[in-house]
Amino acid sequence: MSAKSGSATAERAEQAIKPSQNLSKEDCLELFKQLYLARYFDVRLIKEKKRGRLRGTLYSSHNQEAILVGSLFGLAATDWISPIHRDMPAFFMKDFRFGVDNPNRLGMSIEEVCCQVWGKEGSPGRARDNWSHIGSKSKKIIHSTSMLAGTIPVAAGVVYADRMQGGNAVCLTYNGEGSTAQGIFHEAINYAAVHKLPVITIVENNQWAYGTPVEMECPTPDVADRAKGYGILGLIADGQDVFDVYDKVMQAVEHSRAGNGPSIVECKTFRAYGHGDHDDDRAMKYRPAKEIEEGRKRDPIAVCRKRLIELGYLTGADKTSYMAEGKNAGESSNDDFPPEIIEFMNKGIEFAMNSPMPAAEEAEQWVFWDGDKP
Amino acid sequence: MSAKSGSATAERAEQAIKPSQNLSKEDCLELFKQLYLARYFDVRLIKEKKRGRLRGTLYSSHNQEAILVGSLFGLAATDWISPIHRDMPAFFMKDFRFGVDNPNRLGMSIEEVCCQVWGKEGSPGRARDNWSHIGSKSKKIIHSTSMLAGTIPVAAGVVYADRMQGGNAVCLTYNGEGSTAQGIFHEAINYAAVHKLPVITIVENNQWAYGTPVEMECPTPDVADRAKGYGILGLIADGQDVFDVYDKVMQAVEHSRAGNGPSIVECKTFRAYGHGDHDDDRAMKYRPAKEIEEGRKRDPIAVCRKRLIELGYLTGADKTSYMAEGKNAGESSNDDFPPEIIEFMNKGIEFAMNSPMPAAEEAEQWVFWDGDKP
Amino acid sequence: MSATTVAPVAVKKNYLTALNEALAEEMARNPLMLCQGEDIGKLGGAFGVTEGLQATYGDHRVVDMPISEAAIIGSAVGMALNGMTVMAEMQFIDFISCGFDQIVNMMATYHYRTAGEVHIPVVVRGPAGAYGGGALYHSQMNEAWFCNSPGLKVVCPSTPYDAKGMLKAALRDGNPVIFYEIKELYRKREIEEELPTEDYIVPLGKAAIRREGKDITLVSYGQNVYHCLDAAAELENVGVSAEVIDLRSLVPLDEETVFNSIAKTSRVIVVNEAPMTCGFAGELVARISTKAFHLLDAPPSRVTRMDTPVPWVKPLELHVLPTVDKIVAEAMRIVKF
Amino acid sequence: MSATTVAPVAVKKNYLTALNEALAEEMARNPLMLCQGEDIGKLGGAFGVTEGLQATYGDHRVVDMPISEAAIIGSAVGMALNGMTVMAEMQFIDFISCGFDQIVNMMATYHYRTAGEVHIPVVVRGPAGAYGGGALYHSQMNEAWFCNSPGLKVVCPSTPYDAKGMLKAALRDGNPVIFYEIKELYRKREIEEELPTEDYIVPLGKAAIRREGKDITLVSYGQNVYHCLDAAAELENVGVSAEVIDLRSLVPLDEETVFNSIAKTSRVIVVNEAPMTCGFAGELVARISTKAFHLLDAPPSRVTRMDTPVPWVKPLELHVLPTVDKIVAEAMRIVKF
Numbered sequence A, B: 001m002s003a004k005s006g007s008a009t010a011e012r013a014e015q016a017i018k019p020s021q022n023l024s025k026e027d028c029l030e031l032f033k034q035l036y037l038a039r040y041f042d043v044r045l046i047k048e049k050k051r052g053r054l055r056g057t058l059y060s061s062h063n064q065e066a067i068l069v070g071s072l073f074g075l076a077a078t079d080w081i082s083p084i085h086r087d088m089p090a091f092f093m094k095d096f097r098f099g100v101d102n103p104n105r106l107g108m109s110i111e112e113v114c115c116q117v118w119g120k121e122g123s124p125g126r127a128r129d130n131w132s133h134i135g136s137k138s139k140k141i142i143h144s145t146s147m148l149a150g151t152i153p154v155a156a157g158v159v160y161a162d163r164m165q166g167g168n169a170v171c172l173t174y175n176g177e178g179s180t181a182q183g184i185f186h187e188a189i190n191y192a193a194v195h196k197l198p199v200i201t202i203v204e205n206n207q208w209a210y211g212t213p214v215e216m217e218c219p220t221p222d223v224a225d226r227a228k229g230y231g232i233l234g235l236i237a238d239g240q241d242v243f244d245v246y247d248k249v250m251q252a253v254e255h256s257r258a259g260n261g262p263s264i265v266e267c268k269t270f271r272a273y274g275h276g277d278h279d280d281d282r283a284m285k286y287r288p289a290k291e292i293e294e295g296r297k298r299d300p301i302a303v304c305r306k307r308l309i310e311l312g313y314l315t316g317a318d319k320t321s322y323m324a325e326g327k328n329a330g331e332s333s334n335d336d337f338p339p340e341i342i343e344f345m346n347k348g349i350e351f352a353m354n355s356p357m358p359a360a361e362e363a364e365q366w367v368f369w370d371g372d373k374p
Numbered sequence C, D: 001m002s003a004t005t006v007a008p009v010a011v012k013k014n015y016l017t018a019l020n021e022a023l024a025e026e027m028a029r030n031p032l033m034l035c036q037g038e039d040i041g042k043l044g045g046a047f048g049v050t051e052g053l054q055a056t057y058g059d060h061r062v063v064d065m066p067i068s069e070a071a072i073i074g075s076a077v078g079m080a081l082n083g084m085t086v087m088a089e090m091q092f093i094d095f096i097s098c099g100f101d102q103i104v105n106m107m108a109t110y111h112y113r114t115a116g117e118v119h120i121p122v123v124v125r126g127p128a129g130a131y132g133g134g135a136l137y138h139s140q141m142n143e144a145w146f147c148n149s150p151g152l153k154v155v156c157p158s159t160p161y162d163a164k165g166m167l168k169a170a171l172r173d174g175n176p177v178i179f180y181e182i183k184e185l186y187r188k189r190e191i192e193e194e195l196p197t198e199d200y201i202v203p204l205g206k207a208a209i210r211r212e213g214k215d216i217t218l219v220s221y222g223q224n225v226y227h228c229l230d231a232a233a234e235l236e237n238v239g240v241s242a243e244v245i246d247l248r249s250l251v252p253l254d255e256e257t258v259f260n261s262i263a264k265t266s267r268v269i270v271v272n273e274a275p276m277t278c279g280f281a282g283e284l285v286a287r288i289s290t291k292a293f294h295l296l297d298a299p300p301s302r303v304t305r306m307d308t309p310v311p312w313v314k315p316l317e318l319h320v321l322p323t324v325d326k327i328v329a330e331a332m333r334i335v336k337f
């Protein structure tokens, strides 16, 4: 074997570990824009809530967008996802590409998601449960309950059934680091590991579970260490870096899809606000202001921008247009975001606001299925 | 530092790892005899069941005695234990020494345990629940429900409370390898690890959970690997060797007592019969006869005998008296056991058989406590 | 073997065999059906309900699960979400408590939450009931928890015919069903019966009148149906004619059959072996009192387990449970009211 | 600050403060008492019930637990077994389902199983109830599960005075108590009241008559007590005098107060916001029908949540829940019966 082929092998190995190196310029810019989209969705909803136009609690994904954007980007349309309370943008960003109006795409429309947020009939669940508890069988998004980590066994069942039916889908489930303390986390991952099911658990380690710091939830230095207990792949990603998230998740997806069982990808990040919007002021009681300031420094939009400049994909005026990074919702204005994103969101909100509420009598419906018996 | 002190240090380290090397001849012979006691208890109950004198199910501890005997031997009287279905001998062997009639000892009497087995009033729980579900607050034995692994959080709470009250007790909880798949196993150990609570989980890995092999319950090569997920001490002992069990459990106990948090000690063993006595015939459906034969070869009594001969503690006729090893209950006779053990057991059984059943009306009692309010 | 046609000998089958046949037939009928539970494969389950299924359908469709009730139920929900029908066995129904959240919050509500997009054809079944010395954790009838959790059907057959027909109906129902099997009936010789050779179901939500009578109605389900029948026989000796209704299904409930009977008898006792407070007997008494008050000539009554756990030893166990004697005594009190 | 003695201004306190005071006082009184739950330390709990406790009593006695409801309850049982008294908070009572087995099988039965050797002074408390747009998983009243699990006391105060007095009583009771707090009442101004400065308890198992009346009895607990009072006010306008009873405690139950009232009114409606089937309203209707049948001039009735989950958006939510209108309408029907 020549030295040359040896180095080519090494190169391939390197590529395998960093799939993002194969992303085109277009893809990279798409990711960058998707970060804005996720951010704007959140910023805008915070404003809408402050205006009193919304009920329910918003668990902000601000500062954690790279996790959603980076993990979703490489999925096949036929893969499943299971977002939870802090992952609202995932519902419409699954299988999403700017400018591609694919009628068969397997993600929700922004209109559907806004209808859910506004509690309108056009919500995929007709607003029967709140905020992040939507989902869609046809779009392959699992519906969560509030009970944390409770969707992991469901995800395992979904991919088991997929495999039985000849498919090769994986399922990404999202969970906070605190949620990994739940018994069902263990039961589900243990089961998935025994049966080598392609369930990838993304742990969004934002350092806090409501008012409890990660070290009171998890005894190991890294939450990914939990993987060791199951002998499964555990990876750690820089949750502020969309490319690193993409790389690690793709690595896990390929590992799991190839029949090697479940995996855990811990994405280290930092919660930008209180636990929910009701908690913003109280959060100061348990979380030092300095910590928040510190955390803000590595805004995923800024990290991505820097990388794109290095790659030469952003030049000239593009380098500094739309400076959304480092600003919380109050500090942000529409000037910080590309106009097409604002328009996208406006359309969704307008649709929702013009939609009717479900009729009161609907509340009696759908307790039991009464369809055609199989 | 001289070479000598260096080697002395190494020697001490070696001693720390093998506390059994410090056991006196008397202790070693005690352990040997305790193995007979545990074995005889089981053999005798099997015979009593076959004679139809007992209700309920016996989950035989045959061939797994070294785990109970070895793990209990080094405990302080003030330590707690939490035995489960396969650990009946633990109830009377806690804090037990042959010939030492310590009225303050913190274990149950054989009379109490037999009353439980026979369903009599003298049972510590007045025969309200069956077989292994007894316990005692004063004797520091936690009462299990049937729900596997369900006592681990209770154990954690017990030692937390002990610490709060200035104590330094540890708690040994016993669990089968299959039970480690339960959600509560995870929640309890995770909690204990976060709070560094001295809970030692003995995993009796007898390769089978009822009709399911260990590889369908646990995805890692060793069940002790589960410790890695919590960053806690995980040890593996030869469950057939009472000295190795003693060593590993003592190591874990010291580690945990010193404030380093929980630990897991996997004891590799092998289930001698069916899951319960109702399953003896059916077990052949899922477990090859050869496997059983193979497993029988390393009877803990034989392993212990060999070691005692090596140590010179057994010589002459002692070396071959009471050949209980390798025989199942049907093959064993009273000649295979030291007479004082038979007498000990006879006394217990006789007491139980002469005890009354609890009165039917007792069934209404003790749903609620009605004692002096604190 | 002779070529001559001989009349087939009528084979009576027990409750356990009936269940086993139901599963085998539904597995054959529906290639997207799967069974999972602890030790259900090679062993065939603790009692043998799944005997032989793995040999026929393979270990991918008859799955030995880790001891993880919550994962057993949760993964069944996921499979259902993705097009399959699942039988999830609890080794004893008592252990359903370990998978409780996945049942009441995930499974029961899925159809409702999705405004009908998703339905969940999962049957959670397992051996239940007392009278066998199973003590606190191998004796439970905890059906009331699930009757109080909207979105679940809750059923409990008492005969081999119903066991088979209702299990098949449950597996085809499309809704999550909690299926209580009475383990003391599994091998009970006295109730063995011939089963139809052709496919049949017993629809969920229909009660059965097990004995006609005119003086008092005894309503029950599961094992207690036989206690009621025995009580009815004793009552006959003293000139009291008792009608015995086997509810079979609690959710949905066949109120009509119950009310029709009370219209005739004007007196009713509901018998079940669950703890009294918030048990299903109370629910039925409440339905009767609120909706059929005018039909009653005496207070409605119930004979249930006392509000205690099920203790182990026989005299204690029977002390807290409904017995024939207790039913007869209560019937005499009500009849004389 | 002046040295002159001034009459202290009467300070009215809300339900939340009442609970907080109860915990603080019991922690002071009992050095072997401990509080544990999610985020109860520095944050003081999701609603602030434990506000300030950790600062006073330290993080060993006011413990922020991992998100592990089963371990929270199971370890509390262990602490109780070893001499302590524990308050275990569920962040929302809905999440109690995740610790269900430890409650019904470990905690509830401990005293029984040990024939009285062990008793378990653990109070599991948490915010409960609908009407606030909390949807399926932040609105539950799942008390019936626990009423059907012998060995647990189950209570639900509706006023600040009771909240404090009953929580103190629960913590001293020595039995496991499931303590339902109504989160919509936590900060409700209208119900604020002065609390005694001296130590007091409100014994578990005693109902309170909140309004006297003679034509019909409305029995309820929690939030629905206020719906009943509002309904009673409306009924008065049409000449119907309604008595309103607040049960406060479901297990043990004060049947006497209920029956005495019915002896006077001959008519009764039980109101609660849990699902109808196997809910506590049905249980009480059953108790009344079986034991106080002769007192009734009309069928007993209940107004409960429909047998559905609690949906999110307001019109849907109210559609399935008891409301003043529904109670008034039902009362008119029963009065005219």
Ligand SMILES: Cc1ncc(C[n+]2csc(CCOP(=O)(O)OP(=O)(O)O)c2C)c(N)n1
Binding pocket: A059, A086, A146, A147, A148, A175, A176, A177, A178, A179, A180, A182, A204, A206, A208, A209, A210, A271, A275, D038, D067, D069, D091, D095, D098
């Ligand atoms: C079983 C359960 N227990 C408690 C809660 C209440 N709760 C909601 S979010 C939350 C904190 C979650 O923390 P983490 O998992 O780290 O996710 P994050 O919110 O930080 O993204 C808690 C305790 C719940 N939803 N489910």
Ligand SMILES: Cc1ncc(C[n+]2csc(CCOP(=O)(O)OP(=O)(O)O)c2C)c(N)n1
Binding pocket: B059, B085, B086, B146, B147, B148, B175, B176, B177, B178, B179, B180, B182, B204, B206, B208, B209, B210, B271, B275, C038, C067, C069, C091, C095, C098
């Ligand atoms: C939560 C729960 N699920 C199921 C059971 C039924 N069950 C009793 S023992 C057993 C097997 C236990 O296997 P393992 O933990 O390996 O212990 P072993 O019997 O081999 O000692 C099972 C499934 C139970 N007791 N509890």
Ligand SMILES: [Mg+2]
Binding pocket: A176, A177, A178, A204, A205, A206, A207, A208, A209, A210
């Ligand atoms: Mg977090």
Ligand SMILES: [Mg+2]
Binding pocket: B176, B177, B178, B204, B205, B206, B207, B208, B209, B210
């Ligand atoms: Mg085992």
